[in-house]
Structures are given as C-alpha cells and as structure tokens.
Amino acid sequence: xxxxxxxxxxxxxxxxxxxxxxxxxxxxxxxxxxxxxxxxxxxxxxxxxxxxxxxxxxxxxxxxxxxxxxxxxxxxxxxxxxxxxxxxxxxxxxxxxxxxxxxxxxxxxxxxxxxxxxxxxxxxxxxxxxxxxxxxxxxxxxxxxxxxxxxxxxxxxxxxxxxxxxxxxxxxxxxxxxxx
Amino acid sequence: xxxxxxxxxxxxxxxxxxxxxxxxxxxxxxxxxxxxxxxxxxxxxxxxxxxxxxxxxxxxxxxxxxxxxxxxxxxxxxxxxxxxxxxxxxxxxxxxxxxxxxxxxxxxxxxxxxxxxxxxxxxxxxxxxxxxxxxxxxxxxxxxxxxxxxxxxxxxxxxxxxxxxxxxxxxxxxxxxxxxxxxxxxxxxxxxxxxxxxxxxxxxxxxxxxxxxxxxxxxxxxxxxxxxxxxxxxxxxxxxxxxxxxxxxxxxxxxxxxxxxxxxxxxxxxxxxxxxxxxxxxxxxxxxxxxxxxxxxxxxxxxxxxxxxxxxxxxxxxxxxxxxxxxxxxxxxxxxxxxxxxxxxxxxxxxxxxxxxxxxxxxxxxxxxxxxxxxxxxxxxxxxxxxxxxxxxxxxxxxxxxxxxxxxxxxxxxxxxxxxxxxxxxxxxxxxxxxxxxxxxxxxxxxxxxxxxxxxxxxxxxxxxxxxxxxxxxxxxxxxxxxxxxxxxxxxxxxxxxxxxxxxxxxxxxxxxxxxxxxxxx
Numbered sequence: 001x002x003x004x005x006x007x008x009x010x011x012x013x014x015x016x017x018x019x020x021x022x023x024x025x026x027x028x029x030x031x032x033x034x035x036x037x038x039x040x041x042x043x044x045x046x047x048x049x050x051x052x053x054x055x056x057x058x059x060x061x062x063x064x065x066x067x068x069x070x071x072x073x074x075x076x077x078x079x080x081x082x083x084x085x086x087x088x089x090x091x092x093x094x095x096x097x098x099x100x101x102x103x104x105x106x107x108x109x110x111x112x113x114x115x116x117x118x119x120x121x122x123x124x125x126x127x128x129x130x131x132x133x134x135x136x137x138x139x140x141x142x143x144x145x146x147x148x149x150x151x152x153x154x155x156x157x158x159x160x161x162x163x164x165x166x167x168x169x170x171x172x173x174x175x176x177x178x179x180x
Numbered sequence: 181x182x183x184x185x186x187x188x189x190x191x192x193x194x195x196x197x198x199x200x201x202x203x204x205x206x207x208x209x210x211x212x213x214x215x216x217x218x219x220x221x222x223x224x225x226x227x228x229x230x231x232x233x234x235x236x237x238x239x240x241x242x243x244x245x246x247x248x249x250x251x252x253x254x255x256x257x258x259x260x261x262x263x264x265x266x267x268x269x270x271x272x273x274x275x276x277x278x279x280x281x282x283x284x285x286x287x288x289x290x291x292x293x294x295x296x297x298x299x300x301x302x303x304x305x306x307x308x309x310x311x312x313x314x315x316x317x318x319x320x321x322x323x324x325x326x327x328x329x330x331x332x333x334x335x336x337x338x339x340x341x342x343x344x345x346x347x348x349x350x351x352x353x354x355x356x357x358x359x360x361x362x363x364x365x366x367x368x369x370x371x372x373x374x375x376x377x378x379x380x381x382x383x384x385x386x387x388x389x390x391x392x393x394x395x396x397x398x399x400x401x402x403x404x405x406x407x408x409x410x411x412x413x414x415x416x417x418x419x420x421x422x423x424x425x426x427x428x429x430x431x432x433x434x435x436x437x438x439x440x441x442x443x444x445x446x447x448x449x450x451x452x453x454x455x456x457x458x459x460x461x462x463x464x465x466x467x468x469x470x471x472x473x474x475x476x477x478x479x480x481x482x483x484x485x486x487x488x489x490x491x492x493x494x495x496x497x498x499x500x501x502x503x504x505x506x507x508x509x510x511x512x513x514x515x516x517x518x519x520x521x522x523x524x525x526x527x528x529x530x531x532x533x534x535x536x537x538x539x540x541x542x543x544x545x546x547x548x549x550x551x552x553x554x555x556x557x558x559x560x561x562x563x564x565x566x567x568x569x570x571x572x573x574x575x576x577x578x579x580x581x582x583x584x585x586x587x588x589x590x591x592x593x594x595x596x597x598x599x600x601x602x603x604x605x606x607x608x609x610x611x612x613x614x615x616x617x618x619x620x621x622x623x624x625x626x627x628x629x630x631x632x633x634x635x636x637x638x639x640x641x642x643x644x645x646x647x648x649x650x651x652x653x654x655x656x657x658x659x660x661x662x663x664x665x666x667x668x669x670x671x672x673x674x675x676x677x678x679x680x681x682x683x684x685x686x687x688x689x690x691x692x693x694x695x696x697x698x699x700x701x702x
Contacts, residue, residue, distance in 0.1 A: 106412060114384070114409045142269040144196060145204075146331040149323065152211065153339040156316050159218065160346030163309045 007048060015041030029074055036066045053132040200267040203274050204326065206250040206282060207319045210289075213246025214315030221308025235301045236308075240293060240670065243311040247290040247318070254283045258699060266328060270390050273328035280548055280699035281459035282322040284555050288452035289318035294674040295444040295563040303351055303442075303572045310350055314448065317343035321456035325463075330379045330389040333460060337375070337424070340456065341368050344449055348441040354572065360440020367423065367433040375420025381413025395467050398478055407480040414468055414481055418488050421464070424457040425522050427492045428499040438515035443574040446511065447562030450518045451555040454525075458551065462529050462544050465489060466701055469533050470543065482533075490530050494632050497523030501636040504643045511576040513643055514561055517602065520640060521554055527629045528617045532701070534624035546620040549696035553601065553609030553685050560598045560678030564591060567671030578647055583656030588665065592651045594679035601682045603644040604637050609685035616693060 018034040018041070025031050039062045047055035139147050201208065217239055224236045257279050264275035292314055300306040320340035327333040345368060349361025385407075386394045419430065426434040438446045468478060469485035500520030507513035528547030535543040568575040568584075568591065575581060585592040601608035614637060618630040665672065685692050 110381070110409055110412055141196075142271065142329075143331065145268040145271040146329070146335050149320075149332060149335040149339060152316060152320060153335060153342060156313065156320075156339055156343045156346070159309055159312060159316075160342065163307070164346065164349060164352055 004048070008045070011041050011044035011048060013041070014038070015045060029070075032066060032070050032074065036063055036070070039063050039066065051131060053135050196268060203265055203267040204272060204323070206253045206286070207322050207326075209246055209250045209253065210286075210315045210319035210322065213243055213249075214312040214319065216246070217243050217308045217311040217315065219308075221311075224308075235297060236306050237297070239306070239308055239311050240297045243293050243315055244290060246315060247286050247293065250318075250322075251283060251286045251290065254279045254286065258283070258695070261698070266392065270392060271329050271332050272323070272326040273392065274326050275701075276699040277463075277544070277548075277701050278322070278325040278459065280696070281325045281455050281551070284455040284551055285318050285321040285325075285452045287555055288448050288455070288559060289314050291451075291559040291563060291674050291678070292444050292448035294670045295447070295566055296442075297670045298668040299442050299444050299566045299569070299574075299671075302569070305351065310347070313343045313347050313350075317347065317448075318452060321452055324456045325459035327460065328391050330383060330391070334372075334376055334379055337457075337460075338372060340453065341372070341424070344453055347445045347448070348437050350445065351442055351572070354440075356440040357442070358440075360437040363440075364433045364437040371420045371423030371430065374416050374423070378413045378416025378418075378420060381409050381416065383413075385410035385413060391463070391467060398468070407478055410468075410478055410481050411484045414464070414485055415488065417464060418461075418485065418492075421457055421461045422492055425454050425461065425525070426519050427522050427526060428496040428519060431496075431499070431519050434519055435512055435515045438518065439509065439512050439576075443511065443562045443566035443569070443576075446515070447559045447566075450514075450558040450562065454518070454522065455551050455555065458525055458529070458547065462532055462547060462701065465529055465533050466535075466543050471534050486530065486533060489526055489533070490626065490629060493523050493526035493530060493629055495523075496520070496526060497632055497636045499523075501639045501643075505639065507643070508578060509576050510578045510581060510647055511562075511565055511574065513578070513647075514558070514565075517640065517643070518558065520636065521558075523636070524614065524617055524633055525550060525554075527621050527626070527633055530626055530629060531617070531620035531624040534626075543701040545693070545697040545700040546616040548699055549616050549689075549693050550613035552692060552696070553613050553682060556678045556681045556685070557598045557602050557610060560594065560675055560682065561602070563671055563674045563678070564595050564598075567591070567665070567668055567675060578650050581647060581650050582654040584651040586656070591665075591675065594675050595651065596648055597679045597682055599644045599648050601686065603641045605641070607686050609682045609689070612686065612689035612693075616689075 015038050018038040021034045022031045022038070025034065039058060043055045043058035043063070046052075046058055220238060220242060221236070224238060257274075258276055261276070262274075262279075264273060266273045293311060296310060296314070297306070300310060317340050320336045320343065324333065324336040324340055327336055345361055345365045348364050349358050351357040382394070383389055386397060388394050388397070423430040423433075438449065441449065465485055469482040471482075497520055500516050500518075500523055504513050504516035504520060507516060525547055528544065528550055532544035532547060565574045565576060568581075568588070581595075584595070597608070601610035604610045604614045614633070618633050621627065621630040621633070
C-alpha cells in the first residue's frame, strides 16, 4: 500500500463513517458536527484527485456553511436539546432498505463497469494548482451565462429569505402577540 | 503570467458580444422588470384604509408591461421564423420550440399577475416581492427551455424552483401555505439531487456538458464510452424531471403544494413550471432517444427512455384521474387533474420520440398544441377560484360553488366552458388537444397509450361535470357570502380572456396546430 492509498482510505473513512453517524444520531448538534467532519473527508478526496480548487471550495463553502448553520441556527436560538424523533416501523424500514440496496447496487455496478476516463484527471493532477486558473478562464468564457444564472438563483433565494423571514407584516399582529 | 497572455492573445478564442445579449432579450426584460418591481415597491405608500380598490396598481402595471414586452419579443421571433441560434459559446440555444414554450410561460406569468392584484390585496400582502418572484421565475423558465448545456439546465431549474417554492409559501401567515411550500421545497430538493446525479452521469458517459456536442457525437455513430452509465444518467434525469412535472409516482408534493398556494400561484405553477419542464424533457428525450437523432450511438438509451416515459404516462393518467374522482375540494380536484394532464402530455412526448427528423411529423407538435389550451384552462380555472374568494380564503370546495350560476352567471359560464374543455368534449380546445395527442400516438404505433388516455378521459368527464352540476343545478347552501366582484377588474379580465381564447382555439384548431407544428423540434 502506497502512501497515496493510505491517504485515500483515511479520507474515505472520514467521509463515510460520520455520514453513518448522522443517520444513527438523535441529537441535531451532533448531526451538524458529524456533517462537518464528513464534508472535510470529501474535501480531502477532491484534493487527492488533483482538484485543488474544488477541495478548497468545499472547505470554504460547505464546511464554512455548516459552521455558520451551527453557530446561527443552533447556538443563537439556544435549542441544544433538539432531538429528532424517529418513527421506525417495518413500513419504513423494508422499503427503505430495498430502495437503498438497489441504489447501492446500481452505483457499484456503474463504478465497476464504466471505463472511467483518467486522462483529464491525470492532466489536472499534473497541472497542480493550475486548475484554478483554468476555471477562472472558463467562468468568464463558455460558462459566463451559467455563472450569471447562479446570481439569479442567489437573488431569488435572498428576496425569498428576507420576505419569509421578516418578523412582521404591516397589518398583521406582531410576532410576540401571535405566540401568546 | 506568460500563460495568461498567450491565452488572451489567442485569435481563435470566440468572444461574447451584444448578439449574445440580444438573443436572450426576453429573459433580460423579465429579469429587469422583476428588479424594477422590487424597487418600485419601496416608493409606493402603504394605504391606510385597507379596501382601496386600486391598491398598488403601478406594481401590477409595470410587471404586466414587462410580460407584454417579453411576449411580444417571443411572438416576433416566432413570426419571423428565426433560425436556431446558439449563443454564449454554446450555453443557450434559441429556436422556435423554446420561443413557443417561453410564450406559454410568459402567458402564465401575465395571467398570474393579472389575477394576483386582488388576491394579494384581500390578504394584505400586496408586496413587490410577489411580482418580482413571478417575473424571476418566468425568466428562469425561459432560460431553462433555452438551455443547451447541462450546467444551464441544472442552474436555471434551481432558480425557477426556488422562486416557485417561495411563491407557494407567499401567504406566510397561513399554515397550509407554509406547509405546502416546505413540502415542495424538501421534495424538490430531493428531486434536484436525482437530476444532478443524472446530469453528472451523462457528462461522465459522453465527456461533454454541451447538448449540441453530445447530439453530434451520438449522431456521428460515435457510441458513448459506456451505455450503462448513459442509461443510468438518463434514468435519474428522467426521475428529476418527472418530479417537476408531477408525474406519478413522483407526484407526492403536487396536491399539498397546489392546495396550499394561493390559487393564482397554483395556476402559474400548473402551467409555467409544467410547460418549461416538458420543454426540457422533450428536448432530452428526442436528443437521446429520438428515432433518428441518436442513430446507432445509443439504442439502449432510446429503449430505456421510451419504456420509462411510456410507463410513467400510463400510471400517471390512471392515477391522476382516479384520485381526482374522490376529491371534495375543487382546488384539490384540479391538482389531481393537473397530474392526469401530465400523463397526456407524456403520451405526446412518447410520440415525439418516434418522429423522424426531416420527416412529415414534427416532433412534439401535438404536445405543444396541447400545452396552449391546457395553459388557458388551468389559468382560467385557478384564477376563477381566486377571483370568487373572500378575504384570505379562495373559493375552494365544490360545495361552495353551488348556485353560482344564479349569483354570477357570467363567471359560471366561463367556468363551464373551461370545465367542458378540460373534459375534452367536442368541439372545445381540450378536445382538439387530446385528439391530436392520441392521433399522434396511434400513428406512431403506441395505440395502447392512446387507449388508456381515451378511457381515463371518459372517467374524467365525471369529476369535471360535478363542478358544473354544483354551479348550475344545486341550490346554494349557506357557505361563503357572495363577495362583491365589482372592483376585481384583473381577475375578471383574466377569466374572460381565458374562456374566450378556449372557445376560439376550439373553433379554429387548424391555425393553432399549424403554429405548433412550425414551432416543433426539428
């Protein structure tokens, strides 16, 4: 086993084991923390594949995002005691297991059968951190419209979040009054 | 640094210019109008006394003007029979098909905005955000149909879905609205996951994100590196799109989201989201599974897509119609009927896949023709429910429509026309739509789909006419007080236009079918 193989297994375990923990845990705080660890594992895998930009974006966006969720969503609302109730009956488990296993089967089949192209990945790995440069050119070239579509998506989400999240509307009872 | 200059100096690099912006002008107009509505709202005063008939009329005026301009641009492009145009270095492709679907989307947005003024004012939530979100959603939908790259498909779908999630929950003090919006959001997010994985697989199999390049490679007899990966990708993509069009068994969100949203928004969802999603579904289906287009490249993909879409069509037609039978709420009944109509449209998609390029049959002419009267009927019906409502309530149950013919004969007549057309009774627009779709299906050898469609259409007559019976034959029993409809000009206008257009399309189907055939995928 080379060092690279060893690193792969470490990253893979970091990605998968916490994900299993999320499913088994009941405390929402633990789930958030485990998600953080799992996403960090994925960041490691991306870096190992030579996708430096993707790996660091993963750290910034996802891990940073989860951290924000952690801080604002949980700590500021002071709801540490939130526990997820799971209603587990045979009616949920049996179809769930069947669906999960068949999806796993399809994915394993595809992973083993497909002749995955490795040229592009090898080229990217050889270029080292150069992929950020390439991505920059692409974003302002063929992907400029998708890039702008993202801005529309963010604008819509922002307008919606401020509207839905605004504390009170004119003409409706204030937040405090409604609760009592 | 050397690398930078060599790349920037390279003469072959194609540039993006004014032409590219001009090509997507309708989208830009819609986006700009949406932002204008958002800003305009800041300058409009909140009226102190609630029953102001006109309310914030500049909001409605500006946003309707925006849809009118966008619609006129699209119409102009159709009228000029413009050639397919590809812009932004292959990110979008504008052709007559995308124009036609875009026109239906813009029509949906315009009707929604026409009816929304009254509906929002009654609830005390006439905010510029509503108009902005409708226009942003419409812009994203037009962009969605114009997408020529997998990245654009995903991003514009996300943008339009996000806007529609928020519109569903727009009446945010209403528990049902928030519940419907949240369900739609969670299930929509799940379906986006399927779609994204599917698109990633398609990219993995074909090594390209550009649909035109993929089509070229497949048509050139270049078999994809791995068919099973392509089939899996197409299957997952189909699941993602089936969620969006509300096909059985991916329909779980439809009844709750349709019922929770304000009726005007429900009309917009039923028409615009469906039209845009069907546009992309048809493009993907014809590209990867069309009779001629895919050539020897991917017979497996064609087989899988045909089987998948046919199967979805059959179960969706059966489920939607049977479930609609059992409803006591008119709005929920229309939601299930929207599922049933998704089934008929899927039949149209199957026959579109059989059409040979350059042949006599244009791919998807029947589907396009069907979408137009379906849009008018759905918009008319949902706007009518909203128009007759009082306060925060729309007129939702079938019982509350009892005796409508006596109190508001004109409204009852309009709703009668729409229901008869929904049921597909000749010589209405709905009849011609079904006729063309089923005729195409039989002509392409899918008579079993046509048979299921005809049988389930017969079932549907029962629940549509139940509404008519309630309006014309049953006496009023308490229920909601009859609202004064004098001041509700927008809703009245929208309902009248919808009903008259349904009659016109029913009387002159030939003209509209020719336009649909001209706009079909080539």
